[in-house]
Amino acid sequence: MDRRNFFTRMAGLAATSAGAALITGGTGGIALADNARPVGMGRKNIPNVPVMSQEGKTYKFFDDLVKGKTVLINFFYAECTGICPRMTSNLLKIQKGLGDCVGRDTFIYSISLKPEQDTPAKLAHYAGMHGIKPGSGWLFLRAQHKNMELLRERLGFKDSEPAVDADVNQHTGILRIGNDVYDRWAAYPLLGKAETIVEVVRQMDPNAPRHSLY
Amino acid sequence: MKVTGFSRRELFRMSLMTAGGALALKGQSFNPASSSNPGGVVFGNTLTSSSGLMSPPMTPWVDPLPIPQVLQPLAGGLSPAFTPIEPARDWWGPYVHQRYSEFPAKKWYQIDVKEVPWYFHRDLSTPATMFSYSGTVPGPMIQARYGEPLVVRFNNMLPRNHIGVGVPETATHLHNMHTPAESDGFPGDFVTSGNYRDQHYPMIRAGYNNSPATNGDYRESLGTLWYHDHRFNFTSQNVYKGLFGYFNAFDELDTGNENDRSSSALRLPSGQFDIMLGFQDPQFDNYGNIFFNPFDLDGHLGDRVAVNGKIMPYLDVQRRKYRFRLLDGGPSRWYQFWVSKGLPKAGVNSWQTMTLIANDGNLLEGPLPVENVMLGVANRMDVVIDFSNYNDGDEIYLVNRAEQVSGRGPTYNVMDPGVPVLKFKVHGVVKASDPSVVPAFMRPLPRPSAAELANAVKRSWVFNRASGGWTVNGKLADISVASASPKQGSTEIWTIQNGGGSWSHPIHIHFEEFQILDRNGVPPKPYEVCRKDVLQLGPSETVRVFFRFRDLLGHYVMHCHNVVHEDHAMMVRWDIVP
Numbered sequence: 001m002d003r004r005n006f007f008t009r010m011a012g013l014a015a016t017s018a019g020a021a022l023i024t025g026g027t028g029g030i031a032l033a034d035n036a037r038p039v040g041m042g043r044k045n046i047p048n049v050p051v052m053s054q055e056g057k058t059y060k061f062f063d064d065l066v067k068g069k070t071v072l073i074n075f076f077y078a079e080c081t082g083i084c085p086r087m088t089s090n091l092l093k094i095q096k097g098l099g100d101c102v103g104r105d106t107f108i109y110s111i112s113l114k115p116e117q118d119t120p121a122k123l124a125h126y127a128g129m130h131g132i133k134p135g136s137g138w139l140f141l142r143a144q145h146k147n148m149e150l151l152r153e154r155l156g157f158k159d160s161e162p163a164v165d166a167d168v169n170q171h172t173g174i175l176r177i178g179n180d181v182y183d184r185w186a187a188y189p190l191l192g193k194a195e196t197i198v199e200v201v202r203q204m205d206p207n208a209p210r211h212s213l214y
Numbered sequence: 215m216k217v218t219g220f221s222r223r224e225l226f227r228m229s230l231m232t233a234g235g236a237l238a239l240k241g242q243s244f245n246p247a248s249s250s251n252p253g254g255v256v257f258g259n260t261l262t263s264s265s266g267l268m269s270p271p272m273t274p275w276v277d278p279l280p281i282p283q284v285l286q287p288l289a290g291g292l293s294p295a296f297t298p299i300e301p302a303r304d305w306w307g308p309y310v311h312q313r314y315s316e317f318p319a320k321k322w323y324q325i326d327v328k329e330v331p332w333y334f335h336r337d338l339s340t341p342a343t344m345f346s347y348s349g350t351v352p353g354p355m356i357q358a359r360y361g362e363p364l365v366v367r368f369n370n371m372l373p374r375n376h377i378g379v380g381v382p383e384t385a386t387h388l389h390n391m392h393t394p395a396e397s398d399g400f401p402g403d404f405v406t407s408g409n410y411r412d413q414h415y416p417m418i419r420a421g422y423n424n425s426p427a428t429n430g431d432y433r434e435s436l437g438t439l440w441y442h443d444h445r446f447n448f449t450s451q452n453v454y455k456g457l458f459g460y461f462n463a464f465d466e467l468d469t470g471n472e473n474d475r476s477s478s479a480l481r482l483p484s485g486q487f488d489i490m491l492g493f494q495d496p497q498f499d500n501y502g503n504i505f506f507n508p509f510d511l512d513g514h515l516g517d518r519v520a521v522n523g524k525i526m527p528y529l530d531v532q533r534r535k536y537r538f539r540l541l542d543g544g545p546s547r548w549y550q551f552w553v554s555k556g557l558p559k560a561g562v563n564s565w566q567t568m569t570l571i572a573n574d575g576n577l578l579e580g581p582l583p584v585e586n587v588m589l590g591v592a593n594r595m596d597v598v599i600d601f602s603n604y605n606d607g608d609e610i611y612l613v614n615r616a617e618q619v620s621g622r623g624p625t626y627n628v629m630d631p632g633v634p635v636l637k638f639k640v641h642g643v644v645k646a647s648d649p650s651v652v653p654a655f656m657r658p659l660p661r662p663s664a665a666e667l668a669n670a671v672k673r674s675w676v677f678n679r680a681s682g683g684w685t686v687n688g689k690l691a692d693i694s695v696a697s698a699s700p701k702q703g704s705t706e707i708w709t710i711q712n713g714g715g716s717w718s719h720p721i722h723i724h725f726e727e728f729q730i731l732d733r734n735g736v737p738p739k740p741y742e743v744c745r746k747d748v749l750q751l752g753p754s755e756t757v758r759v760f761f762r763f764r765d766l767l768g769h770y771v772m773h774c775h776n777v778v779h780e781d782h783a784m785m786v787r788w789d790i791v792p
Contacts, residue, residue: 045509083681156509159682160620161716172682174511174782183378185508186447189683189783192690200447206374206382206407210305213402213446214694214769214787 043067043183045154049147051111054123054140061151065139066180070106070204073176074190075157077114078126083173087190088130090197091175095138097198103137106201111151113168115142156187179204261495261633262619264515264546265507269498272335272518272525275637279527281489282460285354287321287364296322296365296412304409312394312766317416319365323356325459327384328371332456334518335525338502344456345372345380345443351523352492352543353441353459360465361429363416374407379506380448380455382407387444388461389592390574390724390747391436392420395768398724401446401785402693417463420726421660422765423703430765433660434727434745435465438539438575438594440492446693450545450777454506454514458543460490467657468577472650482571483537483598483650489529491612493589493635494520494543511682513546513621513778519614519635528637531610533602534648537571544591546776548624548718550616552586553599558613558631566610569652572596576727576745577657584741588616590720590750592775598652601638602645610638621778623718623753659744662705662729662760670707670760673698677721677751677774677784678713684774684784691783693771698788700763707731710749711756719779721749724770725790728759748775763790 048062059065074091076084088110095102102108112118118126123140132138143151152158157172159165175190177200184204188197202208263269298314300307325348331341332351347353347368358364372382383406387399396403397413405411419430443449443457464470472484482488497505497516506514518525542549552558553566570582575594587595604610615632618624662670678685687697700706708728710721727745730738734755749757773785 045507154509156507156511157682160512160622170681173680174682176509182375184381187508187511187782188447189681189685189690191681192683192783193692193694196692196694203381203383206376210406212306214400 043180047147047150047154049143049150051141051143051147052120054120054127055134056120061143065107065109066178068180070101070179070201071177072106072108072201073155073178074110074174075113075152075171076110077112077168078118078122079114082169082171083191087173090190090194091138092130092132093194094197094201095136097194098201103135106137108138110138110140111148112140112142113148113152113171115145115148118142177201177204182206261517261519261614262515263497263517264510264513264621265497265505267497267499267505267517269516269518270338270500270502272337274526274634275528277336277524277527279489279529279636280350280522280524282350282352282355282522285323285325285348285356287323291322292324292365292367292412296367300412304406304411306403309396311396311414312768313416314414317363317414317418319414320362321358321364322367323364324367324369325353326369326371327457329373329376330456332523334496334498334502334504334520334523338498340502342496342498342502342504344504345382345452346456347441347459351456353457355460355462355490356441357470358415358417358461358463360417360419360435360463363414365412365414367410367412368405369410370405370407372407379504379508380451381445383445383448384452384457385444385446386411386413386441386457387724388413388415388441389439389722390727391415391439391461391463392418392434392725392765394766395770398768398770399441399444400693400769401444401449401771404445418765419465420762420764424764431660432465432467433658435468435657436463436575436727437468437572437577438462438490438541438596440541440543440594442543447781450514450781451506451508453543453777454494454496454504454545458492458494460492460541462490462539480577480653480656481649481651483535487534487650488537488539490539490541491521491636492541492543493549494545495547496520510621511778511782513776515547515618515621519633521636526635526637528639530641531601531638532646533604533606533640533642533644534646535598535600535602535650535652538597538599539572539575540587540589540595540597542589542591542593544775544777546591546621546778547618548588548590548616548720549614550586550588550624550628552613552615552632554611554613554631554634555604556609557611557634560630562631566599569598569600570595570741571598571652571656573741573744574727574746574748578741578744579657579659580655581652582740586615588750590718590748590775591777592720592722592748593750599638601640602648604640606641606643608640610640612636612638621776622716623776626752659729666705666762667707667760670705671700672707672709674709674711675772675786676711676713677719679717683782684779686772686784686786689786691773691785693769693785693787695787696769696789697786699791700761700788702763702765702767702790702792704763706761706763707758708761709756709758710751712751712754715753718753719751719784720775721751721772722747722775723749723761723772725766726761726763728761731758731760733757766790767792
């Protein structure tokens with residue numbers, strides 16, 4: 001039988017683990033070598049394309065807006081009469097729930113699906129209409145169409161059904177949630193309960209206090 | 215090829231009867247010569263990854279199949295000691311272990327959840343960095359007996375500041391034990407790094423309240439289970455990262471001893487001839503680490519199949535019967551397993567018969583000879599393969615023939631020849647002695663009575679897709695609200711419907727096993743006449759299932775077990791109330 005081989009291997013691994021102090025628990029996890037990290041995660045996946053905010057400022061998407069931060073990302077457009085108004089209104093609740101960390105280490109990005117229409121002035125008007133103040137940590141962003149498509153693809157906002165994906169009226173209502181410091185990435189449908197999403201966002205920080213989801 | 219009376223999906227799903235006269239489709243429905251027909255056979259023998267990546271080459275059949283070691287109980291109990299009234303610890307509690315005084319633990323276990331380097335194959339240049347239960351992927355086997363309650367301490371030693379796929383926080387679900395809610399691994403009950411949670415498994419059978427003298431209804435015993443992480447919003451990453459292990463339950467019928475002389479003992483193949491086989495499909499990068507794309511919400515498909523944590527392993531077998539407990543460990547791939555004498559070749563019928571004895575871990579009334587078994591994520595199928603009629607040196611392969619190209623589910627095409635995932639090397643010039651038996655009648659099914667059906671509360675659940683996420687009855691997971699509150703002691707009939715035309719969902723309901731009343735309006739096929747806990751819900755299907763809610767109270771969940779769908783947010787909470 002193969003049991004003996006398996007046990008031998010187990011014993012070997014146990015010895016290795018102890019020797020390398022991998023089993024640390026608590027707060028003492030060791031940093032893994034770069035090539036020991038699974039590839040394809042956020043920081044390697046997120047395009048560093050230029051984007052412009054409702055305030056008319058230009059940013060490099062990854063370097064300036066994602067690196068070292070906790071981020072909430074959705075796609076929308078100003079004239080959308082489908083799910084966008086409800087998404088924006090839920091994001092407002094989420095922003096309120098997250099409190100003053102928004103703008104400090106946590107940022108919200110709403111990226112326009114119709115950058116040709118959504119000029120900075122129009123985005124600023126949209127933000128103002130919803131009571132979102134400049135400097136509050138919530139940016140409404142436009143990118144060149146091809147860069148918007150790249151962001152959409154890499155951040156997982158494309159629908160795998162081509163017909164659905166091609167129809168902007170059926171665009172996704174997903175909220176991408178990430179913490180670049182820990183390369184931790186999750187997603188949640190943005191029309192979900194605001195309290196749940198607030199807690200999911202808080203829990204992206206391993207050292208933040210946990211609160212019950214129920 | 216269209217076979218009159220059955221849809222392609224039914225043909226695909228069903229275990230084809232090769233004896234008993236039900237159906238004889240061998241060499242007929244899956245004849246490659248007819249593959250130009252829609253829904254027939256597709257040529258090919260590689261698995262498609264959802265990422266488009268290809269794993270590095272690996273030499274087949276060079277690593278022995280790992281057999282997870284049996285976890286031993288702690289001789290001196292737990293330290294610090296278990297407390298039936300849990301104080302506030304970590305960020306949760308206090309809470310009470312319901313009915314603990316009635317079912318005090320007779321055995322104590324501890325599982326350390328920790329990071330471990332893991333070689334999925336000897337040819338990979340570096341180990342994958344995995345999460346593990348007790349240092350192996352999958353974790354150790356717990357062998358439990360009805361009437362012997364146990365407590366398992368899940369001790370989270372994962373690095374708090376872990377970087378990358380997975381979160382170092384765990385809620386461990388023993389799928390699908392009849393477990394008090396506070397020990398069920400409810401997705402919100404997760405433990406952070408440096409803390410532990412004690413889970414109490416009373417080892418009572420459903421129906422306990424009606425017949426405590428027999429420890430519940432012996433027809434409700436469970437057999438093949440597994441435990442896995444269930445952390446809210448991160449189940450897919452954590453299970454993929456290695457957090458799953460095996461749990462087998464034994465009772466006076468399925469005693470785990472093929473030499474048992476007791477009159478009730480079934481004497482199924484046991485001990486070293488009773489082997490659990492868990493399948494996951496990792497995707498490897500060039501170094502040997504595993505790849506997972508958290509930005510793909512359809513589901514994860516890797517291009518390799520790990521069997522008990524090894525790619526293309528082999529198992530030396532004697533010329534006798536073996537019980538294999540097949541488990542689809544996900545995250546998103548469905549399997550259809552066939553057994554081939556010799557390596558399968560396109561167009562060549564090398565397919566063998568096996569005997570299905572249990573579905574989702576629950577023994578059938580009688581064994582069914584089958585040519586294949588299909589598993590959605592978290593399904594278990596126990597089969598007996600009899601190697602006695604093969605010869606010394608024969609090579610038998612377990613082959614996955616389910617075509618799947620995206621997380622949306624299988625295409626319901628059969629691959630030809632398919633992808634061999636495990637090789638059995640037959641040894642023995644003469645047949646081995648084999649005291650094991652596969653009895654014609656195993657475990658009776660506690661069918662619903664007319665009164666139970668008539669009095670059943672009815673509910674409907676539609677599983678659908680909306681705006682890139684996943685819904686149940688149009689709602690997204692909110693574990694703070696119970697979407698249904700069945701009364702303890704009641705019976706219910708749930709209509710479970712797939713609202714999406716091209717998606718398949720394996721639907722898992724915690725705590726109570728269900729029985730299928732009908733699938734798309736027709737009675738279930740023989741392999742689904744049983745107690746189940748994961749329902750294969752194909753595109754546009756509607757299935758009615760029957761439940762009895764008994765014994766314990768509290769919060770449980772129902773969710774899609776394509777764990778990527780579950781995380782985004784195809785799950786509902788339901789409660790059993792007094």
